[in-house]
Amino acid sequence: MMNPLISLLAAVVLLLAASSVNAIGSDAPFIVAHKKATLDRLKSGSEKVSVSIDIYNHGSATAYDVSLTDDGWSPEIFSIISGNTSISWERLDVGGLLSHSFVLESKVKTVFYSTPAVITYRVPTKAALQEAYTTSLLPLDILSDKPQETKLDFVQKLLGKYGSLISVISIVVLFFYLLVTPPPKSAASKGSKKRR
The missing domain is CATH 2.60.40.1530 (ntegrin, alpha v. Chain A, domain 4)
Structure with a gap:
């Protein structure tokens, strides 16, 4: 058998939960x-x-x-x-x-x-x-005293804004350069051609 105090407490908790759900779902x-x-x-x-x-x-x-x-x-x-x-x-x-x-x-x-x-x-x-x-x-x-902007500040702003784009483009260009450029001939293969 359930204790009356526990059942009363459970009823109060359920009532509070139901009222909070209504408050959340209300039109406001x-x-x-x-x-x-x-x-x-x-x-x-x-x-x-x-x-x-x-x-x-x-x-x-x-x-x-x-x-x-x-x-x-x-x-x-x-x-x-x-x-x-x-x-x-x-x-x-x-x-x-x-x-x-x-x-x-x-x-x-x-x-x-x-x-x-x-x-x-x-x-x-x-x-x-x-x-x-x-x-x-x-x-x-x-009206604060703002320091004069130098060319270095301008370059830093550009790098901050476009730095990631520049690095991605550089990596893609380097990748295509490595694909298109023939591999260098090794010293051993150059020496074998001279002996013939």
Whole structure:
């Protein structure tokens, strides 16, 4: 006969397992967002920061009232050149992609640590707004003293980019050269021809 405590514990475990399976299989959006920034030095002693954010819905339901807010850019360091740091969309369908970009300018030499942008969205089955965050950026080294690029640096970049291709082509050319070239005559065969 089974102990009542063990049977109660088994029932609770089965109930928890069933509810977790329902939660995994439920229809809900799953938001994945990627944030990236590129720096471009301007001749006027300032640096342009181009920011782009891509928002994907990898879930099994549509997200409604999607809002993006990226207000981690300090106004003491950055000024907005084009675009906005906040935007809203009506919906993000299953498998859909939303993109947003804006451009900032900075005249302050600093290392800046950006915060992730916040995405809020509504799910029809839940009353509260849901939140998601973008990926973080690496520290932005604004107006840093970049060393001059030498010819050796250029060659190293080319070898880094095309080095494997060059080595494969060299091996193939060497292989065909060995196939086409007749084998060298040995000294013994040269000596036997002279004796005749």
